[in-house]
Amino acid sequence: MYHYTESGLENIYLKNGFVVTKEDGEEFVNFTNFDGIQQAIAIAICTQKKWMSSAQLRFLRKEFNLSQTGLGQLIYCDRQSIARWEKGEIEIPHLADVMLRALYLESIDKESHVSLTIKSLADAEIADMHSKICLEEHKGEWKVITA
Template identity: 45%
Template sequence: MYQYIESGLSNVYLKNGYSIDRVDGDEFVSIDDINGLHQKIGRLVVESKKPLSHEQFKFLRVELNLSQRVLATRFGVSEQTIARYEKGQSEIPRTTDAALRSLYMESISNNSPVSYFLDLLANSEAEQAAQQILLEEVEKLWEVTA
């Protein structure tokens, strides 16, 4: 069996579907249908009833081809928070766990607008933060000025 640590998950082993070639004393592993393998691993991770581990969290983010910064923006947290989840330094909130699982399932089945709503929320929060509030006092009452 081959321990497939290249996936970033320490508990994945392959019984077959790979070959090992030796060239000049170095070993090179070739995986058959690596995309199918990663999709199967992703589905197993997402369908597990256990909370995501830090390794699984990172695996799903990488499979989604999202940087820590982009994922942080979508989830309304700092990039450092995502990094701490992936290093196992912070507990992953259940809502974040569920959102990442949903994003992954959406990416492979296109049946849920999760990313659309997360982007909408992130953009809305950014717009609100950037919006300038201008007030003026009119007859002893504060009013919003255009």
């Protein structure tokens, strides 16, 4: 078993899916499917039958590829609250815990509108939040277009 501390979590162990090599007296670990490991950990966090820890929240935020500010915008919360949750200074509100789990599980469905929204928010700048939205009507249906 390999103690997978690279995740930032203390309780993750890998039975397989890694190769340990030695070079010049140093050990190096290579993973056969790094993204798959990360996703499996996130799913385990989302499906566990206990409230999320601060480290698990940080892990999920990073899996979303969001800053604390970005995650705060996603769940309508300020950056300071996210930082305090991640530091364990205050308890993660149960509603935020449930929402983050649901958002993550929905986000791994590549065809999901939630997934597309989260990906676009991860790359968005605050200034982009006030940019123009252009719409075009065609045969009774409205669509967003590039200006």
